[in-house]
Every structure is written in C-alpha cells, then in structure tokens.
C-alpha cells in the first residue's frame with residue numbers, strides 16, 4: 604500500500620486526508636493519506652523519506668522550504684519557488700505547485716476580473732501573483748512587513764506595507780495571510796480592511812472551513828465572497844492526479860473528492 608501525507612504547522616485543521624482518502628477508498632486505489640505536524644521545515648525531506656511516503660502535500664508555513672528540499676522542481680512551481688505537492692520518484696523528491704491553478708478554477712464564476720489585491724506575501728501569494736501575471740492581470744500586494752515584497756515588485760506587481768498603502772478600486776481582494784486561520788485576526792488593521800472592502804466587487808479567502816473575520820466583514824457589506832474550499836478542491840484534484848500517476852480519471856477524482864466535502 605502506498606502512503607501519502609500532508610505536512611504543516613498547524614496541520615490538524617487540514618481536510619486533505621479526508622479528500623484524498625475518499626478518492627483512494629471509493630476508486631479502489633491501494634493507498635492511505637495521513638497528516639504530519641512538522642515544526643522545522645528543514646527536516647521535511649528526511650521526514651518524508653523516513654515515513655516511506657510515495658507523495659505528500661505541504662501547507663503553511665513550509666511551502667518555500669519544500670521548494671528547497673526537492674531534487675527537482677517541475678512546471679509552475681519552478682516559476683514561483685513554492686511547492687505544495689511532493690512525489691517520490693525512484694527515491695528522488697520531485698516538487699510541483701497545484702495551488703495557483705486550483706485558485707483559477709475557484710474564481711471562474713467571478714466575472715470581469717482585471718485588478719486584484721492580494722493580502723499577504725507568503726507562498727500562496729507568490730503562486731497566485733505569478734499566475735495572475737501570466738494572465739496579464741493588474742496585481743497589488745499588501746503585506747504586514749516589507750521583507751517578502753521585492754519578489755512581487757520584480758514580478759511587476761505594485762507592493763505596499765500597511766503604512767504606505769494608497770487605496771484604489773479593485774475587482775477582487777484575496778486574503779492569503781494566515782490571519783483568521785487559528786485566531787480571530789483580520790489580515791490588516793480594521794480601518795484599512797474596511798476601506799479596501801468598500802472599494803471591491805468580489806472577495807476570496809484562501810482559508811476554508813470557517814467564516815474568517817475578513818469574510819464576515821465582506822458578508823456584512825453584502826459583497827460576493829467565497830472561502831478557500833473550491834481552491835482546496837482544485838489543488839487537491841491536480842495533486843491526486845500526480846499521486847496516482849494518471850491511473851485514475853480526473854472527473855472521477857473530482858467527483859469522489861467533492862463527496863468528502865459533505866463529511
């Protein structure tokens with residue numbers, strides 16, 4: 604039997620085990636998916652092989668560490684330096700990124716998106732910003748601290764910390780910070796979020812499974828919003844395709860994964 608896992612800190616909230624096990628069980632694929640709490644991202648590779656894994660997903664805050672842990676990185680993950688899916692290919696660790704395409708899938712129903720504000724500058728923000736730029740969208744990145752912003756400037760995004768932020772009109776605002784994941788924080792000071800929400804058409808949060816304080820505010824303002832569930836589904840289907848190496852149909856994977864959302 605093949606073994607898969609998700610690495611993260613925190614990781615107890617993750618729905619990935621349910622999603623992937625639903626596919627494996629219902630499509631009779633001989634594998635099991637578990638979760639691994641990992642404190643130190645530099646221990647990712649040795650832990651992966653010590654557990655005898657065939658593949659894994661990586662979540663907050665280890666996606667950049669995962670990129671550095673790989674023997675080879677393929678596809679879009681190479682562009683962004685962020686890995687969320689790992690495959691054991693004959694003892695070599697291969698890295699992929701399925702988050703960004705998962706998000707594109709999630710926002711398909713939002714119309715006329717040209718101008719996007721990303722809150723946060725971590726791994727998820729990098730993947731989304733790079734993918735949005737590929738689509739020639741206008742991207743602004745707003746983060747709590749300065750340190751991670753140069754990557755986004757080089758990509759052609761406008762960047763700012765909370766202090767220097769100049770408000771303009773956005774079609775979509777996406778929260779990619781972990782504020783609201785395990786706490787009740789907003790992704791930026793309340794007055795700032797308030798003014799941003801007053802100037803946007805759509806709102807999305809990468810966090811799923813709860814109404815974050817950010818989404819709560821959007822809801823109160825009657826803005827169309829969605830949480831990270833569809834993004835989770837999109838990235839999960841693409842990751843599972845890699846795990847089973849083409850031996851299951853994509854539509855069947857999606858159908859069984861969707862069922863796990865009802866559990």
Ligand code: NDP
Nearest residue numbers: 663664723724725726727747748780781782809831834835
């Ligand atoms: P990272 O750790 O790489 O980045 C976190 C970002 O959040 C940083 O920019 C950090 O700012 C900012 N941040 C953290 N805490 C706060 C706070 N209290 N207030 C304001 N900003 C804060 O995380 P990831 O990009 O890997 O993940 C981010 C979120 O997206 C997580 O909640 C994760 O669960 C979710 N996610 C959901 C997915 C889905 O499928 N739905 C897929 C991927 C991620 P600074 O630089 O100043 O430290």
